[in-house]
Amino acid sequence: MGVSLKDVALRAGVSVKTVSNVVNDYPHVRAGTRDRVQRAIDELGYRPNATARQLRTGRSGIIALAVPELGNPYFADLATAVIDAAAHHAHTVLLDHTAGLRANETLVSQGFRSHLIDGLILSPIHLEREDLLHRPARPPLVLLGEREYDAPFDHIAIDNVAAARLAVRHLLGLGRRRIAFVGARRDSRRQPAHLRLRGWREELLAAGRTPREDLVIATDGYDRLDGAVAMTRLLDLPEPPDAVFAYNDLVALGALRVLAERGVKVPEQVAVVGFDDIEDGRYGAVTLTTIAPDKAAIARLAVDRLIARIEAAPERTPPPPRRILPGHTLVVRESTAGRAPHRT
Amino acid sequence: MGVSLKDVALRAGVSVKTVSNVVNDYPHVRAGTRDRVQRAIDELGYRPNATARQLRTGRSGIIALAVPELGNPYFADLATAVIDAAAHHAHTVLLDHTAGLRANETLVSQGFRSHLIDGLILSPIHLEREDLLHRPARPPLVLLGEREYDAPFDHIAIDNVAAARLAVRHLLGLGRRRIAFVGARRDSRRQPAHLRLRGWREELLAAGRTPREDLVIATDGYDRLDGAVAMTRLLDLPEPPDAVFAYNDLVALGALRVLAERGVKVPEQVAVVGFDDIEDGRYGAVTLTTIAPDKAAIARLAVDRLIARIEAAPERTPPPPRRILPGHTLVVRESTAGRAPHRT
DNA sequence: CTGAAAGCGCTTACAG
DNA sequence: CTGAAAGCGCTTACAG
Numbered sequence: 166m167g168v169s170l171k172d173v174a175l176r177a178g179v180s181v182k183t184v185s186n187v188v189n190d191y192p193h194v195r196a197g198t199r200d201r202v203q204r205a206i207d208e209l210g211y212r213p214n215a216t217a218r219q220l221r222t223g224r225s226g227i228i229a230l231a232v233p234e235l236g237n238p239y240f241a242d243l244a245t246a247v248i249d250a251a252a253h254h255a256h257t258v259l260l261d262h263t264a265g266l267r268a269n270e271t272l273v274s275q276g277f278r279s280h281l282i283d284g285l286i287l288s289p290i291h292l293e294r295e296d297l298l299h300r301p302a303r304p305p306l307v308l309l310g311e312r313e314y315d316a317p318f319d320h321i322a323i324d325n326v327a328a329a330r331l332a333v334r335h336l337l338g339l340g341r342r343r344i345a346f347v348g349a350r351r352d353s354r355r356q357p358a359h360l361r362l363r364g365w366r367e368e369l370l371a372a373g374r375t376p377r378e379d380l381v382i383a384t385d386g387y388d389r390l391d392g393a394v395a396m397t398r399l400l401d402l403p404e405p406p407d408a409v410f411a412y413n414d415l416v417a418l419g420a421l422r423v424l425a426e427r428g429v430k431v432p433e434q435v436a437v438v439g440f441d442d443i444e445d446g447r448y449g450a451v452t453l454t455t456i457a458p459d460k461a462a463i464a465r466l467a468v469d470r471l472i473a474r475i476e477a478a479p480e481r482t483p484p485p486p487r488r489i490l491p492g493h494t495l496v497v498r499e500s501t502a503g504r505a506p507h508r509t
Numbered sequence: 510m511g512v513s514l515k516d517v518a519l520r521a522g523v524s525v526k527t528v529s530n531v532v533n534d535y536p537h538v539r540a541g542t543r544d545r546v547q548r549a550i551d552e553l554g555y556r557p558n559a560t561a562r563q564l565r566t567g568r569s570g571i572i573a574l575a576v577p578e579l580g581n582p583y584f585a586d587l588a589t590a591v592i593d594a595a596a597h598h599a600h601t602v603l604l605d606h607t608a609g610l611r612a613n614e615t616l617v618s619q620g621f622r623s624h625l626i627d628g629l630i631l632s633p634i635h636l637e638r639e640d641l642l643h644r645p646a647r648p649p650l651v652l653l654g655e656r657e658y659d660a661p662f663d664h665i666a667i668d669n670v671a672a673a674r675l676a677v678r679h680l681l682g683l684g685r686r687r688i689a690f691v692g693a694r695r696d697s698r699r700q701p702a703h704l705r706l707r708g709w710r711e712e713l714l715a716a717g718r719t720p721r722e723d724l725v726i727a728t729d730g731y732d733r734l735d736g737a738v739a740m741t742r743l744l745d746l747p748e749p750p751d752a753v754f755a756y757n758d759l760v761a762l763g764a765l766r767v768l769a770e771r772g773v774k775v776p777e778q779v780a781v782v783g784f785d786d787i788e789d790g791r792y793g794a795v796t797l798t799t800i801a802p803d804k805a806a807i808a809r810l811a812v813d814r815l816i817a818r819i820e821a822a823p824e825r826t827p828p829p830p831r832r833i834l835p836g837h838t839l840v841v842r843e844s845t846a847g848r849a850p851h852r853t
Numbered sequence: 854c855t856g857a858a859a860g861c862g863c864t865t866a867c868a869g
Numbered sequence: 870c871t872g873a874a875a876g877c878g879c880t881t882a883c884a885g
Contacts, residue, residue: 169878180856185880193854215624216569217878220560220861227603227625235589236788241579245606257625259571260604262589280559281571281601389792418792425794426848444580448733448762450769450794504770513862524872529864537870561862564877 168211177205188213227257228471229282231273233265233290237387237415238443239460240288243309246464247286254472256283265290265386279304284471305474307467311360317486319474321467323458323493329364330371331495332410332438332456337372339501341408341436344369345380347395347420348387348412358387358412361440365410380406387412392419400427407435408501414439414446414455421451421500437500452498462491512555521549532557571601572815573626575617577609577634581731581759582787583804584632587653590808591630598816600627609634609730623648628815649818651811655704661830663818665811667802667837673708674715675839676754676782676800681716683845685752685780688713689724691739691764692731692756702731702756705784709754724750731756736763744771751779752845758783758790758799765795765844781844796842806835 170181170188177184179202186194187202194202205211219225230247232240248258259282263269270292273285279301288309297316300306308320336344346365348358362381369376382398384391392411396419399406411417417439424431431437431451439446439455446453466489477483514532518525523546530538531546538546549555563569574591576584592602603626607613614636617629623645632653641660644650652664680688690709692702706725713720726742728735736755740763743750755761761783768775775781775795783790783799790797810833821827 167878170880171878181879182857182881183855186855189880195854198854212624214564214878216560216564217861218880220558220564220863220878221880223861225560225625235579235585236582238580238582238585241582241585244604245579248604248606257603257605259601260588260592261601262592280556281569389788393792418789422792422794422796444733445762445789448737448766450766452766511862514864515862525863526865526873527871530871533864539870542870558862561877562864564862564879565864567877 167214168209169214170211172209173202173205173211176209177202224283224475225281226255227259227282228284228286228468228475229259229261229273231261231263231270231285231287233288234262235260237413238445239413239415239441242443242460243288243464246461247468250461250464250468254468256468256472263290267291267293267296271296274300274306276301276304283475286467286471305471307471307474309463309467311358313360313488319467319470319486319489321463321470321489321491323463324490325360326364326367328440328456328458328493329361329410330368331493332440333365333368334372335454335495335497335501336408336410336436336438337368337374339408339432339436342374343377343380343404343406344408344410345382345399345406346410346412347382347384347392347399348416349381349383351383351385361410361412384412384416387416389415389419389422392416392421393423394419396420396423400424400429405435409435409437411437411439414441414443414453417453417455417500418445418449421449421453425450432499432501432503439500442496447498451500451504454498454501455496456493457496458493459491466491511558512553513558514555516553517546517549517555520553521546568627568819569625570599571603571626572628572630572812572819573603573605573617575605575607575614575629575631577632578606579604581757582789583757583759583785586787586804587632587808590805591812594805594808594812598812600812600816607634611635611637611640615640618644618650620645620648627819630811630815649815651815651818653807653811655702657704657832663811663814663830663833665807665814665833665835667807668834669704670708670711672784672800672802672837673705673754674712675837676784677709677712678716679798679839679841679845680752680754680780680782681712681718683752683776683780686718687721687724687748687750688752688754689726689743689750690754690756691726691728691736691743692760693725693727695727695729705754705756728756728760731760733759733763733766736760736765737767738763740764740767744768744773749779753779753781755781755783758785758787758797761797761799761844762789762793765793765797769794776843776845776847783844786840791842795844795848798842798845799840800837801840802837803835810835 170184173184174181184202187199235241251258270289284304286307289312294314306318308318311325366376382395417437439453442455442457446455514525514528517528528546531543579585595602614633628648629650633656638658650662652662655669710720726739761781783797786799786801
């Protein structure tokens with residue numbers, strides 16, 4: 166079917182070894198030989214067969230990225246950044262979505278399709294530590310996101326507690342006294358959002374205030390609808406909050422929608438802070454104040470770390486797994502700062 | 510390193526052929542033999558090497574999907590749907606983004622990484638017909654989206670002209686008389702959006718109205734920012750429009766943001782219709798009326814068609830390429846219908 | 854600097 | 870119903 170090394174070798178009158186040397190830029194090839202081989206390659210339109218190379222070398226040049234859902238712009242942005250970072254290392258990205266389900270996350274982490282990929286970047290939601298315990302050493306795994314595991318894997322995530330405290334401090338600075346947290350889980354044993362919730366608690370305590378647990382709203386997921394449902398409940402409280410810190414921007418946007426529906430003024434009556442800095446937050450009728458994780462840094466660090474493990478010689482002891490903390494910033498917009506007067 | 514067929518064969522006391530037969534569910538294997546082999550497989554933890562299988566069969570089980578950008582929720586949704594549809598055929602999806610650049614789109618269509626993939630689904634923006642002309646027959650290609658090419662490839666897209674006419678008809682039915690189109694291109698030779706623009710023109714003419722070309726606004730891209738810039742220009746016109754039909758929802762959302770900023774009432778003063786039905790449009794302060802393409806159908810049809818070509822016997826003449834038109838609907842929301850009174 | 858040959862782990866005619 | 874063997878297209882010690 167296709168043109169193989171052998172065809173090129175025949176045409177150039179050399180062995181396949183020499184052709185292989187030329188194709189892989191092996192330095193010690195005589196210039197004349199190289200030219201002759203190159204000409205044969207061009208004439209025949211030869212292109213190396215990646216599969217055969219992979220079978221021989223054990224490397225595919227593919228890394229997998231598994232996120233809960235691409236429908237969340239945060240993960241779409243992250244995926245884009247990972248694809249770009251991988252391209253820098255001449256790697257391609259195979260994308261998986263887990264729907265945040267523990268079973269899917271476990272399957273992926275256990276090496277589903279592992280023969281096809283050199284490494285895996287996984288952003289888990291409901292995966293538990295024990296799901297990770299009997300994982301084979303290959304392909305290497307880098308974890309992303311808020312969930313922390315006492316397990317020997319690199320983990321790239323911003324400091325969620327510090328970021329949450331920054332958000333709550335901002336709201337306290339605006340004089341807000343009833344600050345709700347939206348995005349806890351009903352099941353107290355499983356708290357994917359526990360770090361952001363902890364930050365909310367810590368900052369309130371540090372300010373000498375008692376965290377009001379009735380202002381902690383559990384949600385089913387982390388989508389706009391969850392934020393809308395939670396906000397409705399909060400507004401129906403005898404004493405509604407004057408601020409909302411949402412687990413993420415989608416939840417915050419759902420809350421903003423309900424506030425608009427009910428005619429509640431933002432930020433005058435209720436201030437809102439999200440988390441992720443997705444683009445939607447910059448274009449609503451009220452733009453959204455949010456925590457902006459450095460997504461490019463997250464992607465770059467994750468890919469760099471993964472590639473380093475992929476390329477590590479198997480006989481040497483690998484570097485110990487690390488927690489790496491990319492930066493984050495608070496981006497203040499209308500949902501806490503109010504709107505500049507109309508340009509008319 | 511890993512456990513191979515040979516190891517299993519040795520342990521089960523059969524030939525590799527028999528193990529292969531069991532692994533691939535070849536029917537004619539004696540039950541006793543099958544059990545013995547299965548036990549050996551389980552004990553050794555054997556898992557087939559996909560790379561070796563691919564080298565032998567020429568099939569990887571991977572299809573590539575190339576979209577302009579994942580940051581547009583429409584493409585994120587589409588990618589999700591394609592991943593699901595591919596999973597039905599036991600295929601995995603390799604994701605590429607082209608940034609809508611002709612060079613990237615050409616590279617992908619010409620078979621970049623073609624040894625790794627069984628087929629390609631491409632949603633082009635600026636690709637031209639000539640870029641497609643000297644494409645090798647393999648891997649098969651299915652095209653998506655508004656751009657039409659007089660080239661022998663399957664093409665899955667909703668009827669963009671009919672959909673645009675539906676949107677404009679809706680606005681006309683609301684009594685709007687100055688209906689702008691936002692999302693044309695400056696360069697008149699390259700009009701990715703030409704079908705939706707044509708629909709705008711045709712429906713106005715059919716209603717006995719003259720399309721006002723000064724209400725056709727060119728944009729650099731199809732993002733929120735482009736919609737915001739365009740809306741600003743429209744509002745600064747001596748006689749601003751009373752309705753906007755946007756190329757897509759992102760552009761429409763950018764326009765809505767500017768309308769809110771300027772204190773223009775939607776839909777009373779300006780009604781807005783988008784295109785794509787992304788989730789953001791359902792949660793703004795003013796929800797967005799839009800054309801909803803049947804994304805699941807698009808993904809399913811594209812994958813089905815691609816898999817059929819992948820599995821077609823190479824010696825038989827392949828089925829002729831087809832244009833397939835999945836359905837679409839108009840979803841009416843507040844940006845044209847107004848808001849229901851507050852629930853208080 | 855270059856060649857002949859083994860082998861990565863499968864699948865698949867070809868026999869029996 | 871099962872086995873022995875070739876071969877997919879590479880890379881890479883091993884020679885020379």
